[in-house]
Amino acid sequence: MNDTDAPPAVARWERVAIAVVTATFGLWLVAWALLVPVFQAPDETAHIDASVHLALGDPWVAPGDLRVERAVNAAAVQQATLPSDQWSTVTELLQAYPGPSTTVNQMTQHPPTAYAVGAAVLRAVHYGDLRWDHAFLALRLTDVAFVTALPLVAWAAVRRVTRSPRAALIGALAVFASPELASIGSSVSNDAPVLLLAGVTVLLATRMLTGDLRWRTAIGLAVALGALVWVKGTGLPAVPFVAVVVLASGAGVLGWGVRALRTVVVLAVAGGIGAWWWLHNVLAYGRVQPDGYAALRPPKDFPPGEHPTVAHFLDVSWGTITRTFWGSFGKGAQVSIGDLLTAVVTIVVLAVVVGWAYRHGPQLRTAVCLSVFPLLLVLIQNETSIHAYLTKAEVAATQGRYYFPAVVCLIVLSAIAWRRLVPAGRPRTVVATALAVLLPALGVYGFAVAASWFWNAAGFPVTGRGVLRYTEVGPVPPVVLAVVVLLAGAGLVVSVVLVTRSGRSRLVSVR
Incomplete structure (x- = not known):
């Protein structure tokens, strides 16, 4: 042989x-x-935020220049303080907490490829109308399909x-x-x-x-x-x-x-x-x-x-x-x-x-x-x-x-x-x-x-x-x-x- x-x-x-x-x-x-609760996997907040930025039409900026959306941080606060039946949709969060925070999102040190896929998925499921954890669950299930x-x-x-x-x-x-x-x-x-x-x-x-x-x-x-x-x-x-x-x-x-x-x-x-x-x-x-x-x-x-x-x-x-x-x-x-x-x-x-x-x-x-x-x-x-x-x-x-x-x-x-x-x-x-x-x-x-x-x-x-x-x-x-x-x-x-x-x-x- x-x-x-x-x-x-x-x-x-x-x-x-x-x-x-x-x-x-x-x-x-x-x-x-x-x-595993959303945001509780390694760097998941940054990964989610990167896909949200591209779904919103934001550019892929230089490494160190991207900031986590205030809406994404607000979702994490809701997770820690409210029962899920009181959580907001993504659109409600974006309206209530517009713009970026001061938290650096390091993910622009990577190519935007994976996040462009995530953005496409978010748009396909009409993420703005979904409760934030369900919208982000769609991103998780996309990764499940890959693996x-x-x-x-x-x-x-x-x-x-x-x-x-x-x-x-x-x-x-x-x-x-x-x-x-x-x-x-x-x-x-x-x-x-x-x-x-x-x-x-x-x-x-x-x-x-x-x-x-x-x-x-x-x-x-x-x-x-x-x-x-x-x-x-x-x-x-x-x-x-x-x-x-x-x-x-x-x-x-x-x-x-x-x-x-x-x-x-x-x-x-x-x-x-x-x-x-x-x-x-x-x-x-x-x-x-x-x-x-x-x-x-x-x-x-x-x-x-x-x-x-x-x-x-x-x-x-x-x-x-x-x-x-x-x-x-x-x-x-x-x-x-x-x-x-x-x-x-x-x-x-x-x-x-x-x-x-x-x-x-x-x-x-x-x-x-x-x-x-x-x-x-x-x-x-x-x-x-x-x-x-x-x-x-x-x-x-x-x-x-x-x-x-x-x-x-x-x-x-x-x-x-x-x-x-x-x-x-x-x-x-x-x-x-x-x-x-x-x-x-x-x-x-x-x-x-x-x-x-x-x-x-x-x-x-x-x-x-x-x-x-x-x-x-x-x-x-x-x-x-x-x-x-x-x-x-x-x-x-x-x-x-x-x-x-x-x-x-x-x-x-x-x-």
Whole structure:
């Protein structure tokens, strides 16, 4: 077996299984969208406000110059002080609180792409006539639509690389393992389209690395990459990643000159689609990614007697990144699923991937190439954090969600590693069954923690007090959320059963 072997044909039962997993994930995201109060996801106020500005016809101004609308701030005040049946429509807020506030909205440091989509959605639902939380819920559900396909993308990528239907389905279930991903993917942000476009970019990259050398695949990869960098700067590390992938694909089949030409064409097409914003930044501001908060966070010295230390930087960085990758909720990441749990899960994942994904074998080239994307994200994020620490005396920009664009790479690498670690036969079936249960269980636990934190004063499990609170300020009646949660839970049970039973009955020969 080698990287150019085509995976086995997709059987009908497998199509049913991945359809159930994907539909369940969509319901799961809807449940998260209904669970987390509006404005309580990271930077959600700024993301919502950016879409409102464009819906009102305001220009996309220079980084640091945009101000949050007073109407958006007023909505947050109503949320904290009034029951939902007394909340205003968007038009009423705009009339009662016209104009911008003094609060800086940093989002114009990003391209306006995601916010233009949000503005179009707001106009389509006639947002001015809607109660503000319902108008902003429409933005959340738009992001849900972007992210829903992520299990399907992960399944296709893992299946292409490993040729194993069972591994591919477990890869799809792995998307549930990060409650943080579900929370971010169901909130208003520019991360949602990034998750989809980055996932598609990685999927097409795996196809090329495993022998799909057709020009239409290369051009599809270029289009996906161009669209990705058109949305957010976290997609920029995918540019060198794609260059490495295209240059490496077909080695031994295509000559160096042909592969170099294909790389130039792919990058040129991607650049033609998505480079305009970044070139504009370089010409207008002298840098690729201006800081929307630069004026508010000037350089400052450490307090007397204090100085930067590697130990402090690593302690803060490790703790924050692991928590906010797996599950730390609220606009200030106030609550997490547990420091010990997130540390243990991170260490297990890293140990398995580092220990077994890069061993000599037919998938080594694919594994090395897929590592480029997450490694670049790590390097860039840490360079930013170190710079902030040395110049502003604080460890900043340490968010685990910054690694979500490479989540499909991480899932594929994990699949390669686990299949090398666990012997074929019964041991692999046992481990596959355990993973199929534990991965979504981690996501369910995160949902329960978030529910208790937001609606039940951190008490667990949620009581009648929490239900009453949701009745007062939730976006929908509690029964609606309960039905969505029950449907998602049923889908998860069916998904796990399909994966585990298929593994025992049909997949023993696919090793």
